[in-house]
Amino acid sequence: MTALIDATDSQMAALAGLVESLHAAEQTLSAMQAARDGLLAIAGRLALDIAREGDHPDRGDHSIRCVAAELGAVQRVSDRTIERRMADATLLVEQFPTVWAAQGEGRISAAHSRAIVDAGSHLIDDADREAYSAIMVPIAEEESPNRLRPLARRVAERFLERSVDERHRNARSTRRVWLTDGEDAMADLHVHAPAVLVHGMFDRLSQAAHAVRDENRRLARESASDEAATAGHDERTVDEIRADLLTDLVLTGTPSGHDTADGTLGAIRARVEITVPVMTLMENPTVSDDHEESPATPLPDRGGVEHAPADLPPAELDGVVPIDAETARFLAGSATGWDRVLTDPITGTMLAVDRYRPSEQLRRHLRARDRRCRFPACGIAARKCDLDHNHAASTGGETRDTNLAEFCRRHHVLKHHSPWHVEQRTGGVLEWTSPTGRSYIDRPPRRTR
Structure with a gap:
């Protein structure tokens, strides 16, 4: 020793x-x-x-x-x-x-x-x-x-x-699915369900992943003398294949056991909301933000990772999670429409938002400005929130951006059924007053420029 x-x-x-x-x-x-x-x-x-x-x-x-x-x-x-x-x-x-x-x-x-x-x-x-x-x-x-x-x-x-x-x-009534965001444009999907089903899901994914890996190894052995074939060999680990299989099953599979007679569930497509600085998106830089809403389509395996220049700001998922430029560009290429967000080049303050095919202009403007619930410390994405009149419309409040903000359902209810009070100041700044008289300021998130 x-x-x-x-x-x-x-x-x-x-x-x-x-x-x-x-x-x-x-x-x-x-x-x-x-x-x-x-x-x-x-x-x-x-x-x-x-x-x-x-x-x-x-x-x-x-x-x-x-x-x-x-x-x-x-x-x-x-x-x-x-x-x-x-x-x-x-x-x-x-x-x-x-x-x-x-x-x-x-x-x-x-x-x-x-x-x-x-x-x-x-x-x-x-x-x-x-x-x-x-x-x-x-x-x-x-x-x-x-x-x-x-x-x-x-x-x-x-x-x-x-x-x-x-x-x-x-305990079965507590089954649920939730996600947590991680680093490097990654996230974790969690499922809480009966243990037998979860273990069965994992075992089926594992069997399929091992089968794919074994087939990949067989093909590699057969093409060992062919340099071109060897260069394109799939070298994913079992863990990587298992994750890719689950992604494909969830995003492209049809829930036949739960679908309606007219196929309502099968017609639903996943949706993600990405904010992409235009300099990161395009080769010829301009000064604005492109905000896209696109179906979440499984990404093709390109065999390599394209890196954005280090001095360009990253794209963001739901205004919170940085994502790689390759994924953002792929989604931008398949998007059916973009919201263009114009920002001040110095302060980053949002100046305006428009859409190439305009509709629901005010809602898009507020979603782009707020990006999340505007209660202090809340991070619920704006697309999951309610649009609320800070000064109630029933008492004369105007329906305009200076009197509207995005609140998640929890804080929307809190505003109307508790002593919490909110006032909107200039620049989209909200001042909340608590039941004990304390003031809390919530500012619109800084934009990626």
């Missing part, structure tokens, strides 16, 4: 001090996260108390949204994120107080708490939850969160009154 054999006594003492300091820091961090959960749980309880006193028919939903919006705005975090944190904190603090106390004392981390609470979230009886917590906390003090998770599920099963069949029937 040679590791650290040459370390001096002072270096080993420094290492020991570092380990102890890091351990103390982790304990403090766990305690502070527990304190934050306590405050979030109090905020959620306060919102419900307010709703209960007013006998609100929504059972506190709008009150919780209103409080979450205030907390999210001051922290510059989405109120959806705050609402999820409030729900998680309430579950931990109120239903698993022993676990919360252990975290507050720094004996276990927040990750340990999540593993215990997730596995025990189906326990209904307070005594069962307390007994379960009493078993799990000592184990959590000795094990890592990833080792703790399967152990917690096994222990929780002892206290569950309902069988896994009953629980699964209810």
